[in-house]
Amino acid sequence: MTILKRHIAVPAMALATMFGAGTASALDIKSSDVHPMGYPTTDAIQYMGELLNTWTSGRINIQIFHSMQLGGEKEALEQVQLGALEMTRVSVGVVGPIVEEFNAFNLPYFFRSTDHMHKVVDGEIGTDLLNKLEAGGLIGLGYMDAGSRSFYNNVRPINSLEDLSGLKLRVMQNPIFVEMVNALGGNGLPIAFNELYTAMQTGVVDGAENNPPSYESGKHYEVAGYYTLTEHLMVPEIFVFSKKVWDTLDPLDQQLIRKAAALAVERERELWAAREQASLKILEEQGIEVIREIDKTPFIEATEPVRAEFGGEFADLIARASAVE
Ligand code: BDP
Numbered sequence: 001m002t003i004l005k006r007h008i009a010v011p012a013m014a015l016a017t018m019f020g021a022g023t024a025s026a027l028d029i030k031s032s033d034v035h036p037m038g039y040p041t042t043d044a045i046q047y048m049g050e051l052l053n054t055w056t057s058g059r060i061n062i063q064i065f066h067s068m069q070l071g072g073e074k075e076a077l078e079q080v081q082l083g084a085l086e087m088t089r090v091s092v093g094v095v096g097p098i099v100e101e102f103n104a105f106n107l108p109y110f111f112r113s114t115d116h117m118h119k120v121v122d123g124e125i126g127t128d129l130l131n132k133l134e135a136g137g138l139i140g141l142g143y144m145d146a147g148s149r150s151f152y153n154n155v156r157p158i159n160s161l162e163d164l165s166g167l168k169l170r171v172m173q174n175p176i177f178v179e180m181v182n183a184l185g186g187n188g189l190p191i192a193f194n195e196l197y198t199a200m201q202t203g204v205v206d207g208a209e210n211n212p213p214s215y216e217s218g219k220h221y222e223v224a225g226y227y228t229l230t231e232h233l234m235v236p237e238i239f240v241f242s243k244k245v246w247d248t249l250d251p252l253d254q255q256l257i258r259k260a261a262a263l264a265v266e267r268e269r270e271l272w273a274a275r276e277q278a279s280l281k282i283l284e285e286q287g288i289e290v291i292r293e294i295d296k297t298p299f300i301e302a303t304e305p306v307r308a309e310f311g312g313e314f315a316d317l318i319a320r321a322s323a324v325e
Contacts, residue, residue, distance in 0.1 A: 024250040029062045029257075031087035031239075032070040032079075034193045039217055040275050041089050041144055041237055042066050044268035051260040060253065062087070072192030074173050081137035083244030091146065093172035093235045098136040101129055101314050104321055108180050108303040109296070111234040114145070120321045121236055130238075139241040141261035145272040146211055148231035152220060153207025154200065157291060158228040161185065161298040170196050170208035172235075180232070180306050181209075184299065193218075200224050209233070212290075213272075216279035221288045228291040230299055237268075 029049070033042050042064055049062030070076055070085070073094045079085035096103040104110065111117040120126060121143040130140030151158055153167055165185040171177035173190040181188030191199050199205045200223040207224045209232070215221060239261065246254065283290055311318045 024059065024253055027060045027249070027253065029060070029086040029241075030065060031062050031089065032065040032076045032085060033089045034068045034073060035214070035217060036067045037064070039066075039213065040268045040271035041239075043271055044144060044264040045087075045089055045239070047267045048260045048264035051263060052256060055256055055260070060256065068194040072173075072194045074192065077138070077240070080240060080242045081244075083242045085242065086245050087141075087239065087241050089144070089237060089239040091172060091235055092143070092238050093174055093177065093233075095133075095238060095240075096174045096176060098138070099129065099132045101132060101317055103174070103176050103310050104314060104317050106174060106176050106233070106235055107307050107311055107318075108232045109300045110307070110318075110321075114147075114234070116324065117234050117236060119324050123324065125317065125321050125324070133240060134243055137243045139243050139246045141239050141241055141258065142265040144237035144239065144265055144268040146235060146237045147213070147272065147276050148229075149209045149211050149233040149235065150228060150230045151207065151209045151232075152215055152224045152227040154224040154226065155206045157226045157289070158230065159291065159294065161302060167207060168205045170199060170205045176306065176310050177233075179309065180303055183306050184232075184302050196220070197223065211276070212279040212283065213275045216282050221283055221286060225288050226291075227283065227288055228294055230294060230296065232296075232299055232303065239264075 031045055033045065035042050037043070037046070045062060045064055052060040052062065070079070073088070073090040076085065076088040077090060077094060077098065080088050092102050092105050096106050105121070111120070126143060133140045151164065151169065153169065155167060156163055158164055161184065167186045169181050169186045169188055170191045171181055171188045173192065178188035178190055189205055191205065196208055197218060197220060200207065200220065208220065210220070215227060221227065241257065280290060
């Protein structure tokens with residue numbers, strides 16, 4: 001609450017002076033997210049909307065289409081590229097097919113820690129990649145946290161690499177993740193997030209992989225109760241604005257949106273850490289046995305060909321990111 005007040009109050013005065021003339025027109029930003037309200041990403045975008053509303057005395061607003069109301073993330077990105085939707089928050093996982101350098105962040109066992117990931121995405125590399133999105137019709141506003149992704153399924157508990165053998169596992173819609181699961185001995189199937197629960201329920205797949213908040217919030221544990229913290233991916237979230245719409249905006253409004261976006265990132269990261277712990281607790285209360293102790297070495301070794309194949313195309317970027325301390 002204190003943070004909310006501080007951020008709303010301070011810039012409001014300065015910005016009111018800048019925008020006092022009120023010549024710019026009203027702007028209703030529609031933004032989509034696959035997660036429900038109450039998830040760190042949706043709460044952060046809601047906060048961004050509150051900031052913009054306050055700073056502009058109600059002239060700029062964000063309306064959130066949450067809970068997959070607008071379908072999956074691939075479609076959402078397409079809508080934003082077309083300008084039919086102003087904004088969306090998606091996983092960097094589905095951005096690789098638009099700007100392939102993003103696949104550096106989608107490589108298994110790439111980031112060494114959350115701190116390493118933050119330093120890379122918040123530094124020059126992360127900014128360069130956000131800028132590259134413009135060519136794809138997107139304005140990158142920032143990266144949010146999404147922890148690490150781990151496997152779950154309804155066939156057997158995963159205690160070793162061998163246990164993944166032959167399992168049909170859903171991945172995000174990007175060939176890199178299909179290859180990753182295949183390299184681990186499973187069968188990777190790209191499916192949109194909004195179709196995943198049913199796909200597991202009907203046996204189209206045996207399971208999937210995700211961070212604890214998504215696994216818990218999507219109630220995937222109801223249909224795939226074996227969860228092992230393999231932590232094979234640390235894929236950040238990203239939120240993007242439609243370049244088509246952006247180019248029609250008053251530069252001062254663009255500045256306001258960027259400022260509110262930066263504060264939304266801070267807010268999401270505060271919420272994320274707490275939510276991860278809360279989700280693990282809910283899972284345990286639901287009787288899900290979360291296997292935390294697993295030797296990751298065989299998983300790291302088995303995915304080496306994926307890092308070599310996909311990372312080879314932007315080896316310089318990978319080397320720069322790896323060198324970030
Ligand atoms: C979640 C991300 C969401 C993705 C989803 C997925 O927050 O953006 O859509 O994973 O697996 O962790 O598709």
